[in-house]
Amino acid sequence: xxxxxLEQAQTAVRAAQQKAVEIGxxxxxxxVDAGANLTAFVRMDGAWLGSLDISIRKAKTAxxxxxxxxxxxxxxxxGGPLYHIEHSNGGLITFPGGLPIHDSNGxxxxxxxxxxxxxxxxxxxxxxxxxxxxxxx
Amino acid sequence: xxxxxLEQAQTAVRAAQQKAVEIGxxxxxxxVDAGANLTAFVRMDGAWLGSLDISIRKAKTAxxxxxxxxxxxxxxxxGGPLYHIEHSNGGLITFPGGLPIHDSNGxxxxxxxxxxxxxxxxxxxxxxxxxxxxxxx
Amino acid sequence: xxxxxLEQAQTAVRAAQQKAVEIGxxxxxxxVDAGANLTAFVRMDGAWLGSLDISIRKAKTAxxxxxxxxxxxxxxxxGGPLYHIEHSNGGLITFPGGLPIHDSNGxxxxxxxxxxxxxxxxxxxxxxxxxxxxxxx
Amino acid sequence: xxxxxLEQAQTAVRAAQQKAVEIGxxxxxxxVDAGANLTAFVRMDGAWLGSLDISIRKAKTAxxxxxxxxxxxxxxxxGGPLYHIEHSNGGLITFPGGLPIHDSNGxxxxxxxxxxxxxxxxxxxxxxxxxxxxxxx
Numbered sequence: 001x002x003x004x005x006l007e008q009a010q011t012a013v014r015a016a017q018q019k020a021v022e023i024g025x026x027x028x029x030x031x032v033d034a035g036a037n038l039t040a041f042v043r044m045d046g047a048w049l050g051s052l053d054i055s056i057r058k059a060k061t062a063x064x065x066x067x068x069x070x071x072x073x074x075x076x077x078x079g080g081p082l083y084h085i086e087h088s089n090g091g092l093i094t095f096p097g098g099l100p101i102h103d104s105n106g107x108x109x110x111x112x113x114x115x116x117x118x119x120x121x122x123x124x125x126x127x128x129x130x131x132x133x134x135x136x137x
Numbered sequence: 138x139x140x141x142x143l144e145q146a147q148t149a150v151r152a153a154q155q156k157a158v159e160i161g162x163x164x165x166x167x168x169v170d171a172g173a174n175l176t177a178f179v180r181m182d183g184a185w186l187g188s189l190d191i192s193i194r195k196a197k198t199a200x201x202x203x204x205x206x207x208x209x210x211x212x213x214x215x216g217g218p219l220y221h222i223e224h225s226n227g228g229l230i231t232f233p234g235g236l237p238i239h240d241s242n243g244x245x246x247x248x249x250x251x252x253x254x255x256x257x258x259x260x261x262x263x264x265x266x267x268x269x270x271x272x273x274x
Numbered sequence: 275x276x277x278x279x280l281e282q283a284q285t286a287v288r289a290a291q292q293k294a295v296e297i298g299x300x301x302x303x304x305x306v307d308a309g310a311n312l313t314a315f316v317r318m319d320g321a322w323l324g325s326l327d328i329s330i331r332k333a334k335t336a337x338x339x340x341x342x343x344x345x346x347x348x349x350x351x352x353g354g355p356l357y358h359i360e361h362s363n364g365g366l367i368t369f370p371g372g373l374p375i376h377d378s379n380g381x382x383x384x385x386x387x388x389x390x391x392x393x394x395x396x397x398x399x400x401x402x403x404x405x406x407x408x409x410x411x
Numbered sequence: 412x413x414x415x416x417l418e419q420a421q422t423a424v425r426a427a428q429q430k431a432v433e434i435g436x437x438x439x440x441x442x443v444d445a446g447a448n449l450t451a452f453v454r455m456d457g458a459w460l461g462s463l464d465i466s467i468r469k470a471k472t473a474x475x476x477x478x479x480x481x482x483x484x485x486x487x488x489x490g491g492p493l494y495h496i497e498h499s500n501g502g503l504i505t506f507p508g509g510l511p512i513h514d515s516n517g518x519x520x521x522x523x524x525x526x527x528x529x530x531x532x533x534x535x536x537x538x539x540x541x542x543x544x545x546x547x548x
Contacts, residue, residue, distance in 0.1 A: 006456050033454075035309035036186055037463055041452035043444075045417050052448055064187025078215045081256045087228040088191045143319050170317075174326055178315035180307075182280050189311055310460055338461025352489045355530045361502040362465045 003034035004101060004110035008133050012101065012112055013040050015132030019125045020044060020116075027116035027125055028055035031101070034109050036063045044116070051115035057091060058098030058113030058122075064089060066108045069098030070123065097122030104135045140171035141238060141247035145270050149238065149249055150177045152269030156262045157181060157253070164253035164262055165192035168238070171246050173200040181253070188252035194228060195235030195259075196250030201226060203245045206235030207260065234259030241272045277308035278375060278384035282407050286375065286386055287314050289406030293399045294318060294390070301390035301399055302329035305375075308383050310337045318390070325389035331365060332372030332387030332396075338363055340382045343372030344397065371396030378409045414445035415512060415521035419544050423512065423523050424451045426543030430536045431455060431527075438527035438536055439466035442512070445520050447474040455527070462526035468502060469509030469524030469533075475500060477519045480509030481534065508533030515546045 009031040020027040026047040031040045038059075043052055061069050073094035075082040086092045096119040101110045114126040146168040157164040163184040168177045175196075180189055198206050210231035212219040223229045233256040238247045251263040283305040294301040300321040305314045312333075317326055335343050347368035349356040360366045370393040375384045388400040420442040431438040437458040442451045449470075454463055472480050484505035486493040497503045507530040512521045525537040 006453055010453070035311075035460075037309075037454070037460065038452060039454050041449060042417055042421070043448065043450050049446070049448060061187070065185055082232055083210060083214070084223045084229075084231060085191070087223045088194055088230055089187050090190075092187075143316055147316070172323070174317065174323060175315060176317045178312060179280055179284070180311070180313045186309075186311065335461070339459055356506055357484060358487070358497045358503075358505060359465070361497045362468055362504055363461050364464075366461075 002103060002107055002109050004031065004039060004133070005136055006039060008136060009033070009040035009110065011132050011134070012129040013042055016112065016114060016125045016129030017042060017044065019128035023121060023124065025117040025121050025125070027114050027122070028052045029125070029129065030055040030059040030113045031129070032059040032063055032111050034063070036060045039110065047116045054093050054115035055097070055113045057093040058115060059111045060089070060113070061092045061094060062098035062100050062111035062113065063108065064092070066100050068096065068100070069094050070096035070119070095119050097126055099126045099130050101130050101133055139240060139244055139246050141168065141176060141270070142273055143176060145273060146170070146177040146247065148269050148271070149266040150179055153249065153251060153262045153266030154179060154181065156265035160258060160261065162254040162258050162262070164251050164259070165189045166262070166266065167192040167196040167250045168266070169196040169200050169248050171200070173197045176247065184253045191230050191252035192234070192250045194230040194250065195252060196248045197226070198229045198231060199235035199237050199248035199250065200245065201229070203237050205233065205237070206231050207233035207256070232256050234263055236263045236267050238267050238270055276377060276381055276383050278305065278313060278407070279410055280313060282410060283307070283314040283384065285406050285408070286403040287316055290386065290388060290399045290403030291316060291318065293402035297395060297398065299391040299395050299399070301388050301396070302326045303399070303403065304329040304333040304387045305403070306333040306337055306385050308337070310334045313384065321390045328367050328389035329371070329387045331367040332389060333385045334363070334387070335366045335368060336372035336374050336385035336387065337382065338366070340374050342370065342374070343368055344370035344393070369393050371400055373400045373404050375404050375407055413514060413518055413520050415442065415450060415544070416547055417450060419547060420444070420451040420521065422543050422545070423540040424453055427523065427525060427536045427540030428453060428455065430539035434532060434535065436528040436532050436536070438525050438533070439463045440536070440540065441466040441470040441524045442540070443470040443474050443522050445474070447471045447522070450521065458527045465504050465526035466508070466524045468504040469526060470522045471500070471524070472503045472505060473509035473511050473522035473524065474519065475503070477511050479507065479511070480505050481507035481530070506530050508537055510537045510541050512541050512544055
């Protein structure tokens with residue numbers, strides 16, 4: 001199993017942090033490796049305290065099922081096929097802000113989770129983080 | 138209390154695994170005994186990481202209430218009689234993929250839980266596992 | 275990161291189970307992969323109920339620190355350098371019965387944990403499991 | 412309450428990481444703020460999996476009681492005044508590797524926790540992290 005390296009994880013965090021500054025929000029930013037283990041994390045000054053845990057859970061959730069957290073959230077609504085999947089794995093977060101990170105061959109090597117603002121902002125910042133990751137040669 | 142034997146649990150796991158191979162999915166497969174304790178488990182190579190915990194919770198949930206997890210999920214919807222029952226027992230999973238296992242006299246002797254694909258696939262693989270269990274003489 | 279395959283994990287479990295039968299004990303046997311995730315598990319009929327959780331924790335502990343659980347236990351005694359390390363990672367088990375599993379190049383690819391008898395028996399059964407694992411070609 | 416800023420926390424992490432490279436060890440490095448909340452974290456490639464959780468607990472423990480974790484560990488031994496204090500706060504780690512971080516007025520503004528090698532190495536790396544923190548003007 002290929003897994004994200006610390007250098008790549010830190011690149012993702014930096015890019016996400018820069019995006020957060022650009023749009024004027026204060027974020028918690030977490031990157032997990034292919035094993036869903038925390039690899040890099042920053043909490044920007046003044047970010048919501050409750051978002052710390054959420055950012056890490058978003059990253060883990062995105063890796064647990066290799067999909068954006070918001071996609072899982074569509075399936076876990078009342079009446080949906082995965083209603084209340086959030087009760088598994090010690091607690092999932094299934095609204096936007098968590099995204100898997102792939103290598104250039106399309107393999108999932110980790111995931112990023114962002115929390116601290118609206119879910120639209122969280123998702124935008126996570127997207128900026130993912131976009132910055134490059135294969136390591 | 139009559140309880141499933143390891144031999145029967147492994148038969149269920151093998152049959153479920155064979156069904157998973159046939160339909161081309163990678164599953165986590167768990168069997169619990171009459172006391173809802175894990176008895177046999179396999180995680181197929183490359184199965185979703187987040188499905189490990191879900192497969193075990195499905196098996197436990199099916200034995201906790203002696204019914205298919207999907208049936209419980211119908212009752213736990215907003216406005217339903219068992220709304221939010223998922224909060225009990227350290228976290229239940231109430232969508233399809235968990236089934237009780239009966240002996241030939243109709244007594245529940247354990248349960249199987251499967252997770253790794255759509256809930257329809259999970260349910261089909263669990264069903265194949267249950268169907269393979271025979272009384273031990 | 276190379277990780278144990280299900281086929282290898284099941285080979286380890288089978289060999290451990292056979293050893294347990296030979297010495298007349300009833301064991302819980304767990305194998306985790308390189309990410310410390312449960313990969314294969316069996317509970318022999320009549321094995322201690324409380325040993326289920328211990329076997330899984332032994333396997334995880336052996337992988338968390340890439341050493342036999344009993345070695346960690348020597349370091350975690352009162353006055354020792356790692357006193358009370360057991361409080362980390364949701365609860366470790368640091369007496370014998372957990373062993374890392376290596377590939378032929380010496381890399382840790384997983385671990386086995388055995389519980390159900392004396393720690394000497396647990397260790398012997400785990401050792402039999404490890405010895406049976408071969409590289410997959 | 413004065414609290415460490417992200418910039419300072421990252422300075423501590425970077426200095427600790429550099430020290431780890433110098434002495435040839437792979438560490439998990441965590442910094443918490445004055446509220447004992449994770450502020451910055453890195454896991455070096457190949458660091459022990461079980462040390463992730465320990466590094467964070469060391470940082471929290473050092474801030475919970477505003478002393479080096481190893482000092483607390485002297486008091487928590489059998490017969491000592493704080494015997495088994497590790498059971499509090501969801502699990503403490505009381506061997507060396509966690510240190511409070513002070514500002515130039517002597518106020519505790521956060522803490523660092525390091526795990527991944529011997530407790531001597533962990534402590535040395537944490538010390539390097541603390542030494543790098545400067546007041547922000």
